[in-house]
Amino acid sequence: MKSKINPMNDLRFALRQLRKSPGFTFLAVLTLALGIGMNTAIFSLIQDLFLRGLPFSEPERVVRIYGEAKERDLKQMPFSVPKFWHYRDGQNVFSSIAADWGNGFIMTGMGEPVQLLGGNVTANYFQLLGIRPILGRTFLPEEETKGDVVMVTESFWRERFNSDPMVLGRSITLNGVPTTIVGVLPNLPISWFGRDAEIFANKPFEPPGLAKDRLMRGVSFMRVTARLKPGVSITQAQAAMPALFQSYREQHPETADNSWTSVLVSAPEDVTENLRPAFLTLLAAVGAVLLIACSNVANLLLVRFTGRRREIALRMALGAERRGVVRLFVFESTLVSVIAGAVGLCLALWTVSVVPQVAGRNIPLDSRKGTPGWPDYPGFPPECL
Numbered sequence: 484m485k486s487k488i489n490p491m492n493d494l495r496f497a498l499r500q501l502r503k504s505p506g507f508t509f510l511a512v513l514t515l516a517l518g519i520g521m522n523t524a525i526f527s528l529i530q531d532l533f534l535r536g537l538p539f540s541e542p543e544r545v546v547r548i549y550g551e552a553k554e555r556d557l558k559q560m561p562f563s564v565p566k567f568w569h570y571r572d573g574q575n576v577f578s579s580i581a582a583d584w585g586n587g588f589i590m591t592g593m594g595e596p597v598q599l600l601g602g603n604v605t606a607n608y609f610q611l612l613g614i615r616p617i618l619g620r621t622f623l624p625e626e627e628t629k630g631d632v633v634m635v636t637e638s639f640w641r642e643r644f645n646s647d648p649m650v651l652g653r654s655i656t657l658n659g660v661p662t663t664i665v666g667v668l669p670n671l672p673i674s675w676f677g678r679d680a681e682i683f684a685n686k687p688f689e690p691p692g693l694a695k696d697r698l699m700r701g702v703s704f705m706r707v708t709a710r711l712k713p714g715v716s717i718t719q720a721q722a723a724m725p726a727l728f729q730s731y732r733e734q735h736p737e738t739a740d741n742s743w744t745s746v747l748v749s750a751p752e753d754v755t756e757n758l759r760p761a762f763l764t765l766l767a768a769v770g771a772v773l774l775i776a777c778s779n780v781a782n783l784l785l786v787r788f789t790g791r792r793r794e795i796a797l798r799m800a801l802g803a804e805r806r807g808v809v810r811l812f813v814f815e816s817t818l819v820s821v822i823a824g825a826v827g828l829c830l831a832l833w834t835v836s837v838v839p840q841v842a843g844r845n846i847p848l849d850s851r852k853g854t855p856g857w858p859d860y861p862g863f864p865p866e867c868l
Contacts, residue, residue: 497815507787511780512823518776519827521769524834529762537750538672540613541710545750546717548580548707548724550743559748563701563740564688569731570707570745576720577709581608584690584705588657588682593643599657601682603690608683609634609668611710619651619666626685633657634666639681657682658691674754701738708750721747780823784816 501508539545548570550560562570562582571580583604590597606622609615617637626632633655635643644650654661662684671680690704711720724745732741 494814494818497811497818500815501818504787507783508819511783511819512826514776514783515780515820515823516826516830518769518773519824520830520834522773523827523831525762525766525769527831527835529766537675537754538614539750542750544711544713545612546709546711546720546747547750547753548709549746549748550703550740551746552743557743560740560743561703562705562707563703563738564698564705565701565735565738566703566731566740567705567707569734570727573730574709574723574727576712576715576723578712579607579611580707580709581605581611582687582705582707583608584687586684588684589659590655590657590682591659592656599639599682600677600679601684602680603684603687605687606685608708611708614668614671616666617669618648619664621666622685627687628689630685631660631662632665632685633662634668634683635664636668636681637670640667657684675750699738701735701740703740709747717747717749780819784812784819788812 537545548562549558550562550566551558552560561584567580567582574580581604583602585600585602588599588601590599604622606624606627609621616634618640619634621634622632635650640646640650644653650664650667653664655664656662668683687705688698690698693702709720711717724747728743728745735741
């Protein structure tokens with residue numbers, strides 16, 4: 484009479500067998516976990532950077548405007564205040580044009596002083612991107628030149644104010660200046676804003692330490708973003724740049740940046756830059772690592788099962804069915820895979836959280852072009868000053 488199949492007995496037997504061979508179990512799990520973990524981590528990063536896209540309204544219409552002087556090998560240069568004003572008021576290919584620059588803030592009055600990162604933005608910056616606050620409002624046009632107000636991110640709001648719905652109107656002291664919170668932004672994509680951006684202030688045309696007359700001489704520190712008008716392609720907009728640049732050069736012959744032509748770069752291209760081939764190559768490489776890991780583990784299992792011939796022969800002699808023996812080995816292999824998958828998932832979660840911190844400025848997750856305010860004033864090359 485055939486015995487009734489009990490999967491739990493098979494599972495317990497597989498666990499006992501793995502415990503009897505800790506060296507094999509550790510090596511097999513580690514090999515497979517590394518392959519699974521690295522593949523999961525790399526795919527997650529690529530998903531965030533390339534596949535998911537920027538969470539903006541119609542991101543394909545968002546472009547960056549950079550200065551360029553090929554004769555001096557200067558590329559992706561920032562804008563000065565007079566140049567930004569000239570382009571904002573003189574163009575007819577963008578529905579809106581905005582600017583931002585990176586800034587650091589020291590917050591006091593809430594315990595120990597805390598250093599925060601963020602930026603100063605024009606009033607229309609978040610409307611241009613299509614980002615709506617979850618509480619409060621964005622900046623008003625008149626707040627570009629007066630008042631001291633800020634918008635904070637959702638993570639800052641939850642961490643510093645315990646998600647207090649009455650946070651609007653609260654005053655915080657930034658760099659010694661009492662500042663009023665007027666809005667709370669949703670958590671922002673790190674590929675565009677950087678990993679640690681928490682505070683966005685007004686007054687984008689008043690960088691500290693610069694007199695107005697020097698600003699008007701063409702000190703360049705602003706990153707410019709624009710949204711194409713409906714029906715206008717980036718090629719058509721680029722064709723309009725020479726005339727706009729020439730008019731600026733004629734009206735502002737004294738500025739330091741009047742020799743830089745203007746080039747447009749789409750937002751997705753600007754975020755990923757030229758790293759797409761490198762990341763795809765990396766994905767192929769870790770895929771090959773996973774295949775090698777699977778092959779190595781398969782060989783380990785094959786050697787292990789081959790060494791258990793006497794056990795298999797004894798089971799068959801005692802009346803065990805072939806499929807029953809196969810089932811035992813399948814349980815054992817599956818158990819190794821499940822454990823390795825769990826360890827690999829933990830490894831992937833750790834890697835995804837650590838990569839932006841250790842990569843610094845080498846990838847767009849936290850690159851200088853992905854933070855609000857690249858290039859950051861005042862630490863910019865002398866050509867811009």
